[in-house]
Amino acid sequence: MKFAYFPGCAAGHGTSIEYDSSARVLAQRLGIELIELKEASCCGTPVESSHGLWLSLAVRNLALAERQKLDLVTVCSGCFVTFRKAIEEMEAYPDLNAKVNDILSTFSLEYKGKTKIRHLLDVVVNDFGLKALGKEVKTPLRGLKVAPYYGCWLLRPPEITKIDDHILDGLIDVLGAESIAYGDRSKCCGGPLLLADEKAALTLAKDRLTNAKFDGANCIVTACPLCHFMLDAQQHRIEKTYSVKIGLPVLHFTQLVGLALGIDPEHLKLSQNCVSTKRMLNTLNSAATKGNS
């Protein structure tokens, strides 16, 4: 399992640095080789309203990976769906394909359609495999009631993303935690709306959080840095603005898997999550002690 690694802007440039760190640690542990793409740029999602720019940015990154004869793997659902859409478009429209490759040729780059895009969650669950993962679990996550939060772009449009819509539920089971029936599982977190309408965005995030709590979760797992940002980094602000108490730790799936595999929480950068994971870790420790006695 060797891929060109595309963390994206949030994970790769600081705001979700803990996602990137835990992804690298997990990948190393599972024998998934991640190769840096030194010249990788933004995937294009933020400028999707300018179609030509969006497509060129996406395809240039694909071309960089293709030059190394590797598929691309990302931890961001936004990047993931953009690359999938761009690949489809390059396949479906030969004229557009020629124009984009014409521009890329001035940089000695070309995208022939060989490089594909994978989401790391999919690679872990399907390439490494759930059965194999189960065998690697050292500290089953007993005591955790995890709301599997898929967000929008991991699952929709389904003919583009082609991700099993119970992938997180299955993963949580294998890790020994309880996966709760979370009604808002793939309802929007509001992230992409932050700049356009901050109030609407925060209301969406608030609803995702309060509903997770209502559905019985004591933590949430995400597969997208923007979803994580809205539920974790914005949680205190949401509590203040809406006068609600939430107190739900939000983990990147890489952190959740890492914990179950017995990786030190510090290596998974749990202390960089905004909502404290201390109580959650204590729950895990006491559940583990009970299990051993």
Add this chain to the structure above:
Amino acid sequence: MSDEKGGRMEEERASIAKLDPNFKYEISQQHGGEDIMRCFQCGTCSAVCPVWEVRGGDDSQRIIKMALLGMRDEVLHSDFIWLCVPCYTCTVRCPKGVSFGDIALALRNLAQEEGIIPKYVQAVIDTVKKFGWMNEFAVTLKTKGITGLVGQIPFGLQLYRRGRLKILARPIYNVEQVRKMFDAVERSGI
């Protein structure tokens, strides 16, 4: 159109003289707009739209109706086309295979061709061109200015303390290539 709070204002009746019957064909020529004329106004898209759920005001069903009627100016100047995530919830529910998410993106492209572009969208484009990546700090500074940034300080601090906020961020390696590509795309008209 929606007012600041997202409610619908009193509007003048659409005048046939101002309608552009070609608009729906124009939209169907855009990437993502191909299926707009299949819409039969059932309203399912609006019913499942998370943005409309929290904002009220304009919705996808209405925007499509206006587009099909030929209200080109109103549609291209609407706020709603910039508020679509796109989350594609409507897309998977539409009984006719219409994707408002993609139509919204197509409408944004058309709007930009007329020079209609929200400030923050221009800020994002400029930032990605300058840095090669989406530097949120720079975008917030460009959009809200220093005074606007002050309000974000408590929020920013919790990120900064955790090593998650880069204030003096740098462009990507070989950002020149990305900048040249931006120019080339503009020249090519794709």
